[in-house]
Amino acid sequence: xxxxxxxxxxxxxxxxxxxxxxxxxxxxxxxxxxxxxxxxxxxxxxxxxxxxxxxxxxxxxxxxxxxxxxxxxxxxxxxxxxxxxxxxxxxxxxxxxxxxxxxxxxxxxxxxxxxxxxxxxxxxxxxxxxxxxxxxxxxxxxxxxxxxxxxxxxxxxxxxxxxxxxxxxxxxxxxxxxxxxxxxxxxxxxxxxxxxxxxxxxxxxxxxxxxxxxxxxxxxxxxxxxxxxxxxxxxxxxxxxxxxxxxxxxxxxxxxxxxxxxxxxxxxxxxxxxxxx
Amino acid sequence: xxxxxxxxxxxxxxxxxxxxxxxxxxxxxxxxxxxxxxxxxxxxxxxxxxxxxxxxxxxxxxxxxxxxxxxxxxxxxxxxxxxxxxxxxxxxxxxxxxxxxxxxxxxxxxxxxxxxxxxxxxxxxxxxxxxxxxxxxxxxxxxxxxxxxxxxxxxxxxxxxxxxxxxxxxxxxxxxxxxxxxxxxxxxxxxxxxxxxxxxxxxxxxxxxxxxxxxxxxxxxxxxxxxxxxxxxxxxxxxxxxxxxxxxxxxxxxxxxxxxxxxxxxxxxxxxxxxxx
Amino acid sequence: xxxxxxxxxxxxxxxxxxxxxxxxxxxxxxxxxxxxxxxxxxxxxxxxxxxxxxxxxxxxxxxxxxxxxxxxxxxxxxxxxxxxxxxxxxxxxxxxxxxxxxxxxxxxxxxxxxxxxxxxxxxxxxxxxxxxxxxxxxxxxxxxxxxxxxxxxxxxxxxxxxxxxxxxxxxxxxxxxxxxxxxxxxxxxxxxxxxxxxxxxxxxxxxxxxxxxxxxxxxxxxxxxxxxxxxxxxxxxxxxxxxxxxxxxxxxxxxxxxxxxxxxxxxxxxxxxxxxx
Numbered sequence: 001x002x003x004x005x006x007x008x009x010x011x012x013x014x015x016x017x018x019x020x021x022x023x024x025x026x027x028x029x030x031x032x033x034x035x036x037x038x039x040x041x042x043x044x045x046x047x048x049x050x051x052x053x054x055x056x057x058x059x060x061x062x063x064x065x066x067x068x069x070x071x072x073x074x075x076x077x078x079x080x081x082x083x084x085x086x087x088x089x090x091x092x093x094x095x096x097x098x099x100x101x102x103x104x105x106x107x108x109x110x111x112x113x114x115x116x117x118x119x120x121x122x123x124x125x126x127x128x129x130x131x132x133x134x135x136x137x138x139x140x141x142x143x144x145x146x147x148x149x150x151x152x153x154x155x156x157x158x159x160x161x162x163x164x165x166x167x168x169x170x171x172x173x174x175x176x177x178x179x180x181x182x183x184x185x186x187x188x189x190x191x192x193x194x195x196x197x198x199x200x201x202x203x204x205x206x207x208x209x210x211x212x213x214x215x216x217x218x219x220x221x222x223x224x225x226x227x228x229x230x231x232x233x234x235x236x237x238x239x240x241x242x243x244x245x246x247x248x249x250x251x252x253x254x255x256x257x258x259x260x261x262x263x264x265x266x267x268x269x270x271x272x273x274x275x276x277x
Numbered sequence: 278x279x280x281x282x283x284x285x286x287x288x289x290x291x292x293x294x295x296x297x298x299x300x301x302x303x304x305x306x307x308x309x310x311x312x313x314x315x316x317x318x319x320x321x322x323x324x325x326x327x328x329x330x331x332x333x334x335x336x337x338x339x340x341x342x343x344x345x346x347x348x349x350x351x352x353x354x355x356x357x358x359x360x361x362x363x364x365x366x367x368x369x370x371x372x373x374x375x376x377x378x379x380x381x382x383x384x385x386x387x388x389x390x391x392x393x394x395x396x397x398x399x400x401x402x403x404x405x406x407x408x409x410x411x412x413x414x415x416x417x418x419x420x421x422x423x424x425x426x427x428x429x430x431x432x433x434x435x436x437x438x439x440x441x442x443x444x445x446x447x448x449x450x451x452x453x454x455x456x457x458x459x460x461x462x463x464x465x466x467x468x469x470x471x472x473x474x475x476x477x478x479x480x481x482x483x484x485x486x487x488x489x490x491x492x493x494x495x496x497x498x499x500x501x502x503x504x505x506x507x508x509x510x511x512x513x514x515x516x517x518x519x520x521x522x523x524x525x526x527x528x529x530x531x532x533x534x535x536x537x538x539x540x541x542x543x544x545x546x547x548x549x550x551x552x553x554x
Numbered sequence: 555x556x557x558x559x560x561x562x563x564x565x566x567x568x569x570x571x572x573x574x575x576x577x578x579x580x581x582x583x584x585x586x587x588x589x590x591x592x593x594x595x596x597x598x599x600x601x602x603x604x605x606x607x608x609x610x611x612x613x614x615x616x617x618x619x620x621x622x623x624x625x626x627x628x629x630x631x632x633x634x635x636x637x638x639x640x641x642x643x644x645x646x647x648x649x650x651x652x653x654x655x656x657x658x659x660x661x662x663x664x665x666x667x668x669x670x671x672x673x674x675x676x677x678x679x680x681x682x683x684x685x686x687x688x689x690x691x692x693x694x695x696x697x698x699x700x701x702x703x704x705x706x707x708x709x710x711x712x713x714x715x716x717x718x719x720x721x722x723x724x725x726x727x728x729x730x731x732x733x734x735x736x737x738x739x740x741x742x743x744x745x746x747x748x749x750x751x752x753x754x755x756x757x758x759x760x761x762x763x764x765x766x767x768x769x770x771x772x773x774x775x776x777x778x779x780x781x782x783x784x785x786x787x788x789x790x791x792x793x794x795x796x797x798x799x800x801x802x803x804x805x806x807x808x809x810x811x812x813x814x815x816x817x818x819x820x821x822x823x824x825x826x827x828x829x830x831x
Contacts, residue, residue: 242696
């Protein structure tokens with residue numbers, strides 16, 4: 001299976017696997033309908049050797065910020081040479097562009113709406129505006145480009161068709177500013193990025209944003225405490241803050257749900273405040 | 278991967294892929310339990326080359342109408358030669374037949390309860406009543422024929438075993454009338470077929486049911502408006518009706534949920550009314 | 555595909571399939587996040603031939619008992635030689651061991667917390683304490699060992715690396731007593747093991763626990779009735795008890811939800827009582 005290499009601490013393979021290309025799906029389509037199934041059906045019809053992996057389909061509907069956070073923090077765990085098909089597409093059927101981005105290690109396919117704006121210029125090899133209808137379904141709907149454009153392009157790309165076959169090269173993608181940490185009178189103010197299945201609250205702080213390891217962390221007015229190693233660092237039922245396994249400051253409750261404990265629901269605009277000691 | 282052909286506007290492949298047969302699963306089993314996993318385990322044990330794709334497992338429990346709508350509107354997006362395993366089976370353990378239907382382009386396996394009654398006689402090559410216990414699990418339960426009968430039959434079929442090995446040919450399957458559009462004094466009356474993940478409401482109207490493109494659409498007593506191109510055709514937060522990407526009249530709210538906007542819950546019997554202009 | 559064999563009534567294959575090893579995932583991670591996707595990405599990066607099957611990811615968070623019940627009653631339906639990766643891991647980051655268990659027919663990978671305590675000593679060939687960091691990700695987090703340890707070990711194992719490469723052999727795994735049937739003055743008392751997607755209530759009784767086939771079954775104070783064949787044995791809307799397709803006494807409502815009918819929610823401690831006739 002080739003020599004193992006390490007990329008940012010993650011095991012990856014050096015070469016694109018033409019025998020079994022991997023296509024990773026990230027969408028806000030959910031699993032209630034057949035939308036995801038049909039995308040896989042289209043790809044399987046074009047390339048039966050493609051391996052399809054669901055990253056998640058539970059991005060909150062139309063939430064580009066959440067989609068960008070999800071792709072940004074997960075894409076490197078997939079084999080180098082993989083194709084990331086990511087669709088959170090509130091502007092489907094309007095004039096927003098359809099993209100294929102080739103980077104040093106991956107391909108990204110999806111709408112040009114900020115979903116991929118975490119990619120650094122230095123990483124990007126080329127950006128293609130998807131235009132060549134030879135690689136789309138015959139009829140293009142106004143509401144389901146994941147099926148009509150993105151899935152067939154991913155299927156053809158996985159067969160080894162060159163990126164520049166799919167349309168003209170362009171120089172820029174839409175950029176959206178990521179959540180920033182703001183300075184306040186008494187310390188720092190950050191945001192909630194994600195609430196996970198366990199009710200853990202992921203914040204916009206990374207380790208290098210923290211003033212020091214003894215700073216005090218608040219969720220709105222409520223004290224969480226100082227930075228710990230893991231949720232087992234506190235007693236059961238107590239809140240705890242630590243750097244999660246993706247490098248972000250996360251708030252949990254040992255054996256419970258921080259979202260319940262702090263009454264945080266998806267979409268909450270509560271601030272995460274840090275007071276320097 | 279063979280020559281591409283177009284079937285009803287969908288890209289498909291001309292030949293059955295014996296190297297990697299595709300089996301598509303549509304059930305009301307949900308993903309809370311291991312029911313779907315076990316079905317895949319049985320198939321993988323019989324044919325490790327089979328590619329398994331989840332169409333959806335979120336058909337409302339025991340709802341044959343919803344299952345039929347789901348299979349009917351999605352099956353053509355999968356590669357020709359694929360096997361559709363569809364199980365919504367409230368009559369499991371009673372005398373309802375177990376079916377294998379071969380059509381010009383696909384195979385369908387599941388209970389004989391109306392799930393497949395959308396298939397036209399002209400499409401069907403043969404209908405097999407599954408009887409040959411050599412291709413079932415050794416012990417047949419009274420409550421889980423998807424595991425004991427349908428999954429092993431799909432696995433053996435994918436290995437190339439001929440359909441008529443599985444049981445005697447029969448001439449008919451159970452037919453259930455699809456939702457019809459009814460004429461009323463003031464126009465037309467149709468039904469809700471499905472509410473999707475986004476809260477979009479799929480109705481039983483197709484384009485050829487609509488009197489003209491300027492007709493006025495109501496959900497019960499509430500006005501939706503005239504037919505538009507896509508949800509982006511109206512302002513954010515407003516309701517909109519358009520022909521969806523599967524050919525059905527759909528009601529949405531731009532950037533929101535039509536189910537919430539119109540207070541429609543799964544199983545709602547509200548009528549979709551169309552007044553001619 | 556080799557000769558078919560029968561193991562406890564289940565079709566299995568005699569030999570490990572090195573061409574396409576199967577890895578089965580059972581977790582409490584849910585599908586809301588990318589946790590499961592990333593595990594698959596790690597495995598696919600190590601062995602692109604591995605076939606990945608989701609058993610379920612909807613074990614109630616941190617519920618080891620439910621995880622053990624799930625793995626115990628499902629693992630035999632997967633091909634012999636498969637690798638079961640099972641992670642319900644409230645003690646992640648503490649001193650609990652990480653295990654690879656080889657049995658006569660399967661491999662099991664996961665935390666040493668009782669999840670695998672259903673395995674009989676006579677079945678087990680060897681137990682490995684996972685220690686060899688050559689087969690882990692380079693950086694080990696304190697909160698996501700499924701990604702950092704269990705997934706890469708499963709990937710390497712599926713490539714044919716010998717179990718004893720992963721760490722020293724140990725003699726015991728953590729044992730947790732399974733739910734028992736207790737004798738009471740008036741009969742027997744058992745527990746609720748699981749509530750499924752349909753609202754069916756799985757109990758801790760198996761057929762050999764029942765005093766006779768005419769015993770009377772109660773859920774708390776409420777009468778369910780005598781043992782029947784299947785849910786179709788009673789009228790629609792009525793409760794019914796039968797031996798389910800996994801060998802356990804199950805309580806259902808024909809065409810409905812027993813959990814709703816009896817007001818049982820996940821985690822309910824209601825007893826299932828059996829009065830001898």
